[in-house]
């Protein structure tokens with residue numbers, strides 16, 4: 001899938017992986033709606049992107065993925081400005097084992113909200129033009145990260161949800177591909193959760209175990225994840241795939257055939 005003039009929506013786009021995914025889409029000619037709750041960082045990123053890619057290539061929209069209303073409004077504004085979306089990346093995510101309901105609401109329910117809105121606007125069966133949804137899981141969506149049981153659960157949920165949507169799309173003919181990217185530790189602000197006991201709550205005592213896992217897996221840089229993300233967006237043969245991204249390389253996950 002060539003990206004020139006394609007329209008993309010990325011949640012949690014202001015910094016970290018969302019910023020990296022947005023940038024690689026812009027570099028490849030797409031127009032990107034940058035959605036985030038952090039207006040200060042989001043607006044400043046939009047200025048940076050204006051200078052690099054031109055003022056009409058991106059759009060910052062203040063949007064909390066916990067709010068169906070805000071997400072709906074962000075889709076409407078994107079469509080008014082750039083036209084209907086071809087690419088949706090549900091990236092926004094947090095670690096909060098103390099307020100774990102919030103983690104579920106953002107990491108899992110936010111992905112479901114964003115995916116269903118993408119389906120509404122992209123489904124070929126209802127007048128859409130098809131496209132691709134890439135959800136952001138984690139290696140913690142494929143195995144346990146002991147210091148964050150609820151985060152682990154939400155990411156397993158994202159993997160299962162994405163695979164089921166891909167199968168539904170295949171069977172029904174939505175013309176939309178659904179894939180999930182599952183990185184190991186990446187150099188972004190979320191890693192600071194390790195040193196914030198309020199984020200890991202009752203599991204903050206597992207800090208040494210987490211440090212060992214980080215030592216074992218290493219820390220990946222954002223651009224290395226972005227290039228794998230691009231593969232899931234552009235490779236039209238990929239639907240229902242979970243792509244594990246490790247420092248040593250990436251691989252498509254083989255799930256047990258049941």
Ligand SMILES: NC(=O)C1=CN([C@@H]2O[C@H](COP(=O)(O)OP(=O)(O)OC[C@H]3O[C@@H](n4cnc5c(N)ncnc54)[C@H](O)[C@@H]3O)[C@@H](O)[C@H]2O)C=CC1
Nearest residue numbers: 012014015016017037064065092093138185186188189190
């Ligand atoms: N950095 C890592 O080691 C890994 C991160 N991930 C996932 O990558 C995704 C992005 O995280 P990072 O870039 O690492 O972290 P980050 O903390 O740097 O970025 C997260 C972004 O999401 C935004 N955000 C948070 N809550 C939001 C909400 N309710 N609505 C809209 N935006 C919201 C934040 O303002 C921020 O811009 C998350 O889903 C995370 O779980 C997955 C595997 C590894």
Ligand SMILES: CCCCCC(=O)/C=C/C=C\C/C=C\C/C=C\CCCC(=O)O
Nearest residue numbers: 138139140142143144145184185191194
């Ligand atoms: C401080 C926590 C940062 C969390 C960000 C994140 O999502 C990072 C996850 C990195 C690794 C997860 C660790 C362990 C996962 C366990 C097993 C993986 C098994 C993979 C498989 O294919 O079976």
